Amino acid sequence: MTTEAAEPIPHSVLFGNPSYLVPEISPDGTRLLYLAPDDGVLNVWTAPVDRPDEATVVTHDRGRGIRTYGLCHDDRTLFYLRDDNGDESRRLYLVDLVSGEERCATPFDGVQARVLAHNRWHPATVLIGLNKDRPALHDVYSLDLPTGRLTKVAENPGYLSWIIDTDLRVRGGTTMKPDGGTTVFLGPPDAPDAPDGPDGGGAPPWLDVPYEDAMGTRVIGFARDGATCYLLSSIGANSSRLFEVEIATGTRTLLAEDPVHDVRQVELDPVTRRPQAALFAKDRDEWVFLDEDFGKDLGRIRGELALLEIDGEIHLDRTDRSGRLWTVSVVTGAGPVLYYLYDRADGSLRHLFSHQPELERYRLARMEPFAFSARDGVTVHGYVTWPPGVERRGLPAVVNVHGGPWARHTFAFDEEAQLIANRGYACVQVNFRGSTGYGKHFRNLGAKQWGAAMQTDLLDALGHLVADGSVDPSRVAIMGCSYGGYAALVGAAFTPDVFTCAIALCAPSNLLTMLAAGAPTRTPLQAFMHANVGDPETERDMLWERSPLSRAADIRIPVLVVQGANDVRVPRAEAEQIVAALAANGLAHEYLLFPDEGHGLARPGNRQTYYAAVERFLAAHLA
Secondary structure, eight states: OOOOOOOOOOHHHHHSOOSOEEEEEOTTSSEEEEEEEETTEEEEEEEETTOGGGOEEOOOOOSSOOOOEEEOTTSSEEEEEEOSTTOOOOEEEEEETTTOOEEESOOOTTOOEEEEEOOTTSTTEEEEEEEEEETTEEEEEEEETTTOOEEEEEOOSSOSEEEEOTTOOEEEEEEEOTTSOEEEEEOOTTSOSSOOGGGSSSSOEEEEEOGGGGGGOEEEEEOTTSSEEEEEEOTTSSSOEEEEEETTTOOEEEEEOOSSSOEEEEEEOTTTOOEEEEEEESSSEEEEESSHHHHHHHHHHHHHHHHTTOOOEEEEEOOOTTSOEEEEEEEOSSSOOEEEEEETTTTEEEEEEESOGGGGGSOOOOOEEEEEEOTTSOEEEEEEEOOTTSOSSSEEEEEEEOSSSSOOOOSSOOHHHHHHHHTTOEEEEEEOTTOSSSOHHHHHTTTTOTTTHHHHHHHHHHHHHHHTTSEEEEEEEEEEETHHHHHHHHHHHHOTTTOSEEEEESOOSOHHHHHHOSOGGGGGGHHHHHHHTOOTTTOHHHHHHTSGGGGGGGOOSOEEEEEETTOSSSOHHHHHHHHHHHHHTTOOEEEEEETTOBSBOOSHHHHHHHHHHHHHHHHHHHO
16 A cells, blocks of 8 residues: 555635535525525525526625525525524524515524424414523424514423424423433324423323433324324334324334334425335445335436446435425535435436535545444444555554534544544544444443443444554544543543543533533433433432543643533533643643634634644644
8 A cells, every 4th residue: 555645635625614515495496595605604595496606695694604594485585593602592583585684583682492393384484492481491482474473382391392293283292201211292183282291281191211212212203194103212122213103093003123223314205294215324324215216216316426436325305395306415425525406307416516626636535434342242333534545554543532422423524534534643433332323222331331331432442443453552642522522531531541642622521510500401401411421419429430520630641622612511611620620730731712602613713723723732742
């Protein structure tokens, strides 16, 4: 193998604004919409669907940029969500594409808006959740698009989430039990619009979900008739399976399952709302087709991509009401995300653009799956992104830990992995126990294992790669954001002989203070957090022992701590107490505080500043 390293990719290309993002077709099939920079900030652009080069910008954000938007079925109203410098108090904004008028539909200070439901059958109505009356609970409001009038239609009796059918009827919701399990309340189509749920008198208890199944069981939607719902459930099995349920009789029909992997995504027919396919995220995506025509369409798309010699994961957006035009995103992992327009009438696939065309100039690396046996015999999966053009022997490495921790790495284009590999390090990404997608047994092995077995899975992954000679054990860094940042601090405090340096972004440093803090919107999750992290009332000693702050004096390696000042998930105090301990102990550290960010970094300038610091830090301590 050649030892010629790849040309360095500039931070502005990897972490600046993408050129294009999130394209979709307007419901009437006439417009193409997408996100793109305007004066350096992501905004929504629109163009005639057959003339993408005639796009004009229709929003004018000058803050952190727009990332969530949609076009309503009245065919003239665009909506988007925006918060204040990452504080997660998102407001809903509406733009009239005919008049150009823009207005805020939820002009309430400190209130978080959530878009709950909107569809083709009710084109002038949007259901939104607002925690205006009680900060911990979102009530349901109906927003009338022509007038902007907000009307409360359901008061929250304690639901974590609402269940709403295609006629925008509130059918029930999900509550959390003290042990971390859940109860699903679900009523018939003629149930009251404001179900009382756990307080009685409204939607009755429909499904009791044990703690071990809580993360893998939920109602995902209704058929158009309102009499049938679709349920993901791991009850009675290891993995989350897809069921069709007749609500009146309770009769269940199994539609899709895998013995190991959970259903990650379900494609619903836009008209009937019946499942057409289920997707299982294994090392690569695996589709199970429930509708023959949908399978043929995906086969045509794959065939067109094969002619172009493109191998990637396919993601679909079917917002055109006629069903003719689909937007298709293709993730190859070793290049920019590719966007296409698929025309079902003739089976053609037309290239629109890629998310960052400048990336095509550089040699990128593809995530490669690997698996190993942890010290207790559990099989753990992950990915390594290797430096391109470099022999895989004795390489420095970065263990890049995912957040959540109830999430997972998937095959994707990962900017961090590309930076790390491009600079000559192996990027190791482990789906440690507790990660989602591998069934409930594996997921529940992570319960109360923060800083324990979840952490030793990272060490065992590293040991596996050291044993085969590909990684140099004397040059290994650990980094991550949120839970991943916590794992980085644990690596520095608990196993400083293993890692050369650590980078922690938005990282909990004290599990006791983390569990006691956070925004009121996270209060309903308290039982879940106590069941999966630990209960401060009964497990205080354990939580302190698992906290990096408790062993800050043991840190002997350089640490880079980074924080958003407005973070409501992992508050600023989590960073500053570990920084204070490092300073008091005379330990090598750096601290970056971004005053205009929340949980993670959104502004391109801040992202480039952070990753420049990351690159410099790794070069200083791993080179």
